[in-house]
Amino acid sequence: GESNISEISGEAHISKQLVEHVADLIEEKGADVWWTYSVEELILKSLSLQSVSDLSKGNDIMDVWMDSGVAWYCARKAFHDANTSFPTDAVVEGVDQFRGWFQSSLLTSVAVQDSIPFKKIRVHGFCVDDNNKKMSKSLGNIVDPETITDGSLRQKALGADGLRLWVALHAGESLGESKIGEKVLADIELKLVSIRNSMRFLLGGCHGYMGQCPKYIIPILDQRFKAILVDVTAISTVWNAMFGKLQKLPLSYRSSRCSSLLSTHAERPLYCESLIRDRLYCARLDSNDHLSAQFTLHSAGSTLAECLSPLLPHLSIEFFQHQPASTKKQKVLCLRSTLAAEAGPSCDLFKSGALVGVTPSTKALLMHCQMEETSFDSQLCELFGVSMVRIQDSDVDFIHPIKSDRLFCDRCLQFNVDVSPKDSLLYCC
Numbered sequence: 001g002e003s004n005i006s007e008i009s010g011e012a013h014i015s016k017q018l019v020e021h022v023a024d025l026i027e028e029k030g031a032d033v034w035w036t037y038s039v040e041e042l043i044l045k046s047l048s049l050q051s052v053s054d055l056s057k058g059n060d061i062m063d064v065w066m067d068s069g070v071a072w073y074c075a076r077k078a079f080h081d082a083n084t085s086f087p088t089d090a091v092v093e094g095v096d097q098f099r100g101w102f103q104s105s106l107l108t109s110v111a112v113q114d115s116i117p118f119k120k121i122r123v124h125g126f127c128v129d130d131n132n133k134k135m136s137k138s139l140g141n142i143v144d145p146e147t148i149t150d151g152s153l154r155q156k157a158l159g160a161d162g163l164r165l166w167v168a169l170h171a172g173e174s175l176g177e178s179k180i181g182e183k184v185l186a187d188i189e190l191k192l193v194s195i196r197n198s199m200r201f202l203l204g205g206c207h208g209y210m211g212q213c214p215k216y217i218i219p220i221l222d223q224r225f226k227a228i229l230v231d232v233t234a235i236s237t238v239w240n241a242m243f244g245k246l247q248k249l250p251l252s253y254r255s256s257r258c259s260s261l262l263s264t265h266a267e268r269p270l271y272c273e274s275l276i277r278d279r280l281y282c283a284r285l286d287s288n289d290h291l292s293a294q295f296t297l298h299s300a301g302s303t304l305a306e307c308l309s310p311l312l313p314h315l316s317i318e319f320f321q322h323q324p325a326s327t328k329k330q331k332v333l334c335l336r337s338t339l340a341a342e343a344g345p346s347c348d349l350f351k352s353g354a355l356v357g358v359t360p361s362t363k364a365l366l367m368h369c370q371m372e373e374t375s376f377d378s379q380l381c382e383l384f385g386v387s388m389v390r391i392q393d394s395d396v397d398f399i400h401p402i403k404s405d406r407l408f409c410d411r412c413l414q415f416n417v418d419v420s421p422k423d424s425l426l427y428c429c
Helices: 016-029 071-078 101-113 145-149 159-170 182-204 220-228 237-251 255-266 269-282 288-308 313-321 328-333 335-343 360-366 379-384
Strands: 005-007 055-057 088-094 118-124 353-358 388-393 398-402 415-417
Touching: 071 101, 088 101, 145 159, 159 182, 159 313, 182 288, 182 313, 269 288, 288 313, 353 360, 353 379, 360 388, 379 388
Parallel strands: 088 118, 353 388
Antiparallel strands: 005 055, 353 398
16 A cells, blocks of 8 residues: 655655654554554654654555556446446456455455456466576566567577467466476477478378369278368367367366367377378379378368467468468468559558458458458458458459548557547557
8 A cells, every 4th residue: 555644735755764664663563553653653753853743644545456456447448348347258367466456356346336347367377497496587587578489598489489389388277387498498399390390291291282072982091080180071079079179178268288289189190191101192193092181181281270370370370371272361361462562662551541342252251350341450450451441342352552541640650540630649559
């Protein structure tokens, strides 16, 4: 909490001697001394004040957690959500916040609107170094996330995917200590390389494959391989059970268990290489044996990449960019390059808008990224790197650069401010 001794003028009287004296009294007598002691008893004679009667004791004590404790209200209001009484799904903080932010959020919400502000609490532990010592500034053992992504901590940069994989495997759900250091990151690098090699093998086997299905019965080995690798065609009950398990784990916030399952299955394709290499490399390109092998690798790779996308987004995007049978990259990932080519080098797309004409089939795909006709903060805006995206029905698909309808934001440098000219920042900025 915060309290002070004020002069008649209203200015707080603060000195090192006074603060240390009051702190000593509280340590010896307890916090009630502030209420039970008079100003004369709280003031040291050695302070040499002319008149103690000119001082008054502050009785308005504000909990230092009050400001963050009403974050549930501020966050909902900022996004124009009038129903602040409806609890959010979950809040995430450290294990030390049960008497801090968790408690203050709960108390303020119940006091103001007689309802809880959240449905679930997600708690994580603290980070420790390779020697199991808690990280602190005084010890100098704090690991900056940027040193993991840019490679300054170790010789090789792990990028954002490496950092996300560490969080998912080591810091996602444990209330205990989360170790991070050179040894742990070396293990993360090995796992990343293993997953990447598996995805490279799956891609390499799909060279020339354009999405055809086998005409005849799929070989037993391919069926078994697909069952293990989360077969997208649901050809076996083994896959159904496993994929259902993977879908439910994130919803229960069991990220470490989910990530462990995903990484384990993502590392398995390499064992199959020696078993199917004859059909894959020696069978005629138009034969059912060769097509079945490619169909299996394509199904397994596509499903794995989709499952891995929340965990390793950059690797997943890279996979689909090189997947010969993938149509998603032509519909979404390549739209930005089309827009940039039409706009020309002199146009700053970040400050422009995009008019997207879509046929019904394309519209159904883009609706996953933007539900509204016009948006300034949708996934399409982020994907295209523009200030605004407007979708309109058309007989043919097209995309053109247009001028944004809104004003310029001085912070995010986009034209997305829907206010009077005197307010130059977007509400979230």
